Amino acid sequence: MLPDYENAINVVYKVLAELNLQRSRKARIDLSPHTALFGADGALDSLALSNLIVLTEQQVQEAFGVEIDLTEGDPFGSENGPLRTVDTLASHVADLVRQQL
Amino acid sequence: MPQVSVREAAFSDYAAVAGLMQQYGMEINAADEWEHLWKGNPVYRQRGGNWPIGWVLENGDKKVVGFSGNIPVACELGGITLTAAVTTGWVVASDYRSRSMLLASKYFAQKDVDLLLNTTASFEAGQIFRAFHAKPIPIEGLDWTLFWVIDHRKFARSTLLRKRVPLVAILSYPLGAASAIIAGAKGSGRPKGPHPTVKTAERFDERFDVFWQQLREGASAITSVRDRNTLEWHFSRSLKSNDLWIYTHERDGKLTSYALFQRQDKPELGLTRVRLVDFQSLDPDPLILDAMVAAALNRCHAAGAQMLEVVGFTGEIRSRLERLAPFRRKLPSWLFYYKAVSKELKVRLQDSQLWQPCGYDGDSSL
Numbered sequence: 252m253l254p255d256y257e258n259a260i261n262v263v264y265k266v267l268a269e270l271n272l273q274r275s276r277k278a279r280i281d282l283s284p285h286t287a288l289f290g291a292d293g294a295l296d297s298l299a300l301s302n303l304i305v306l307t308e309q310q311v312q313e314a315f316g317v318e319i320d321l322t323e324g325d326p327f328g329s330e331n332g333p334l335r336t337v338d339t340l341a342s343h344v345a346d347l348v349r350q351q352l
Numbered sequence: 353m354p355q356v357s358v359r360e361a362a363f364s365d366y367a368a369v370a371g372l373m374q375q376y377g378m379e380i381n382a383a384d385e386w387e388h389l390w391k392g393n394p395v396y397r398q399r400g401g402n403w404p405i406g407w408v409l410e411n412g413d414k415k416v417v418g419f420s421g422n423i424p425v426a427c428e429l430g431g432i433t434l435t436a437a438v439t440t441g442w443v444v445a446s447d448y449r450s451r452s453m454l455l456a457s458k459y460f461a462q463k464d465v466d467l468l469l470n471t472t473a474s475f476e477a478g479q480i481f482r483a484f485h486a487k488p489i490p491i492e493g494l495d496w497t498l499f500w501v502i503d504h505r506k507f508a509r510s511t512l513l514r515k516r517v518p519l520v521a522i523l524s525y526p527l528g529a530a531s532a533i534i535a536g537a538k539g540s541g542r543p544k545g546p547h548p549t550v551k552t553a554e555r556f557d558e559r560f561d562v563f564w565q566q567l568r569e570g571a572s573a574i575t576s577v578r579d580r581n582t583l584e585w586h587f588s589r590s591l592k593s594n595d596l597w598i599y600t601h602e603r604d605g606k607l608t609s610y611a612l613f614q615r616q617d618k619p620e621l622g623l624t625r626v627r628l629v630d631f632q633s634l635d636p637d638p639l640i641l642d643a644m645v646a647a648a649l650n651r652c653h654a655a656g657a658q659m660l661e662v663v664g665f666t667g668e669i670r671s672r673l674e675r676l677a678p679f680r681r682k683l684p685s686w687l688f689y690y691k692a693v694s695k696e697l698k699v700r701l702q703d704s705q706l707w708q709p710c711g712y713d714g715d716s717s718l
Binding site: 289291293295296297298300301302304305320322324325326327328332 | 354355358449450451452454456457460479480483485
């Protein structure tokens with residue numbers, strides 16, 4: 252699979268769909284690039300964010316065959332970090348995968 | 353969701369942090385004791401205070417709504433001294449829980465450390481640690497404690513309170529009696545037979561420095577530093593309140609073994625408890641540990657403690673304690689997580705033989 256944005260966002264959608272299985276209908280996360288994951292409008296609590304990170308890294312390994320670390324550096328150091336929205340996460344995943352290949 | 357920001361904590365944050373911890377039912381040290389965690393800490397002093405004591409979350413009104421403490425601890429592995437950053441006193445106001453990741457992110461982004469360590473992880477903290485690629489310390493059974501019941505009825509009462517069972521006062525009688533019968537059937541858990549002579553000590557004296565030198569020379573596992581200075585800092589609060597029981601065994605005037613038992617009550621449950629937080633021995637005689645446990649059990653009885661409990665330990669010490677203790681319980685979460693910073697240390701620490709965690713490691717007995 253090519254490490255492009257489209258494939259990366261599909262990986263993120265797959266993970267969010269899995270997380271949604273454990274959430275009430277009202278609390279389900281919208282599968283849209285604009286969905287805020289973390290920060291002032293973030294949809295996820297710290298447990299859900301932890302699961303998102305772990306599952307995304309697993310899915311990336313399956314989809315692209317590389318290991319990435321979404322927590323490297325200080326990803327939550329500011330509220331404008333790479334895990335802010337579905338869109339920024341997908342871009343970050345695509346960048347990290349490209350660096351690994 | 354309100355805006356928040358994260359910054360390095362300062363000693364002047366004490367009142368705000370203490371207020372927050374109190375609000376969420378957490379135990380908080382007095383201001384001087386809290387500062388002593390760093391200002392009296394041998395590693396912090398050695399670094400000239402060049403160490404983040406933790407981080408705080410602030411809301412838009414600059415009110416502190418979260419805190420995580422960061423304590424430096426020295427340990428040794430293969431003759432090399434490592435610095436571990438121990439996370440402690442983690443609290444975030446309920447409206448801001450989703451922002452706990454800001455604190456975790458700062459903690460895990462530390463560069464000037466060898467090891468990141470959590471020995472008191474809740475379920476939630478454990479999940480966050482896993483997300484940041486921390487690993488559970490690779491030893492089976494660390495989520496089971498071993499214990500002796502000294503006062504069966506009072507212990508039953510606090511257990512019922514913990515489980516929020518109604519009619520506590522009435523039910524504590526039959527449950528206490530049942531617990532006493534089980535303990536009787538399994539044996540009292542009190543070591544039998546003639547034991548080596550153990551003595552009590554009121555403080556850590558120069559013998560502990562000599563002992564530490566010998567212990568570190570023979571150590572094959574990662575070992576938290578236990579020189580006299582570090583022990584005095586670590587247990588300063590317990591020593592001041594007479595909540596630390598030190599048992600020693602000597603041969604030819606030299607310390608061969610010591611055990612540390614610490615009072616760790618849970619007043620909100622009416623639970624009075626003593627825990628074995630450290631046992632180190634240069635002498636392979638297993639009866640020394642038996643003798644120290646027997647002495648502590650007697651003292652628990654006199655001190656009104658309802659139970660004596662053991663968390664952690666591995667190998668022969670754990671096996672010995674499992675044979676002695678009549679009860680065991682599963683903890684609500686895995687307590688021990690670590691993350692090595694260097695690749696080399698990551699690989700080395702996957703070896704379970706290199707770990708001997710106990711209540712002395714991390715912050716559980718600070």
